[in-house]
Amino acid sequence: MSILEIKDLEKHDEHTIVFPSFSLEVSESEVVAIHTSTNARTSLLKLFMGEIPISNGEILVNKKNVKLxxxxxFFEVGFFCLDDELYERLSVKDNYSFFQKLYGSELSIDEVLRIVQLETKRNVRISKLSNSEKRRALFGRLLIQNPALFVFEEPDxxxxxxxxxxxxxxxxxxxxxxxxxxxxxxxxxxALSITDQVYRLDDIGLHALDVRSEDETSNEETTGSQEEVLAQENEEEIIIQPVRFEKIPTKVNDKIVLFDPPEIDYIESSEGQSNIYIKGEMYPSVFTMTELENRLHPYGFFRCHRSYIVNLQKVREVxxxxxxxxxxxxGDAKKSSIPLSKTKMAELKTMLGLK
Amino acid sequence: MIFSIKRSFAIFQKDYKDVSKNLYVTVSVLMPLALAALWGMDGIDNINIHYMLFNMTLCMVAAYVQCCLIAEEKEKNTLRGLMLSPASTMDILVGKSLLSFIATFIILVACAFLQDYKPENLLVISLAMALSTIFYIGLGTVLGLVTKSVMEASVIILPFIGFFSFGSFLTVLAESFPILKVTEYLPNLQLIEIANKVHSGASLSDVWFNLAVIFASIVVIFAIAIVVFRKRMMD
Known part of the structure; x- marks a missing residue:
């Protein structure tokens, strides 16, 4: 049964479209991430909280409509917003006991403190906590509320x-x-570190991102293996070159820029487009992920995730x-972090010579 | 709108703990006490002076505490959390007013004691005081809703403290400017009038009109509070 139903929701701001009409369903035991710009995110949250009226479409949580x-x-939904705060002069425990009474919750304070790992800080005033600890204390508030749907704004x-x-x-x-x-x-x-169900919401609409857990992909690979073999054969025919060409072409404003493979930090696929990241800059590539993977494999590149290829020379930490x-x-200046799928972990370990 | 005593009480408890740790507010709450002690030592026995202090207490405790409580919730974005909780607007306001009401009551009694003021008719005076407290809480609610931070709240309350505590001077001005006659119907002046009547031996039946005027101002201030609240929620 679906808990959250968003039907044909859209938002215009004067003449610009914040996001066009989209529908989304989230059911029990489902974690969905929406990757979106700050604009669209704030608008969406405001619509959720009933702060701005919904002109088109509707938001239902357990069949309950915010408009009605x-x-x-609000009994069904708990929000975590980036600018939420707790009562600063009260201790974590006092805050929680207040919320417990306010929401009539049965969850024990000790249990919540354990989950958010603030047991040692239970009698410390909120104002004395660090930013991260405050965030955890706020998560605890949501746990006490215990709604059917949890909405998090930029939780990490x-x-x-x-x-x-x-x-x-x-x-x-x-x-x-x-x-x-x-x-x-x-x-x-x-978004990817939290869940596999990632959507992107922008002025074009809502798109599911092609992220699948590895079990599904392995199944698909067996069924689609024949096609792949064919595809690979075709590729091989095309990529027969007299001199081995070692540069990776990218397209920037109708110009073709060539990069040495060792320069590349990592490659990310988004909406079928593979983007090459070099020193924090993004360059769209003309190749697909599979092509890039095959080309770059000899240079120590590794397909660590369905949507990512990483230059292992640049990896500093796992x-x-x-x-x-x-x-x-x-190890680059931005300390970029890239998701690594669990099945690829074993492969990486053997590559690194670890057990 | 469903009213829940349990939730209101939870809010009251939380605010009590919060305010007791808030030096900002506690210092201003204790100021009328210091003044009362000072005047009490001089042994002043003038109803107008006593009531100047009572009106100031009402303004500084009832209105200011209420104003700060609401402004701080707004400043820290915790009011939204409350609005999104099962607590209704009524629960929130009652919970908050309860604290201001009790604080005002304690301070008023302490002030009367320090000034050695003994009203002739305790029932009438307590009733008038209780009604006035509700009016000032309403005033504090309105001010709390229009301000954005505790800092703003502490500044905006100043003219009101001046206006309501030294209101007795308005009657002097009213003699030269007839238009100011209207100010006689202000709750602070009505309170002084009741006190003077009681001092000269009046009973409840003699002051019902003044009580009704205070009651009317309560209705007006809460109507304004509701309008402001609705408007703020739309933003």
Missing amino acids: SKRDF QNIDLETKRVFLKMVRELKQKGKAVLVLTSNMES VTWTRNSFTLVL
């Missing part, structure tokens, strides 16, 4: 690794409990979030 009854609606912006780990674990537990989670973010990497989710941190 705000109270019933500006927080430390520990808090990110707590958040990912929390989302996984919510998923197990049958809650629906909606994450709004403008950071693709963070961060383990949980047993099944990993991130590669590059």
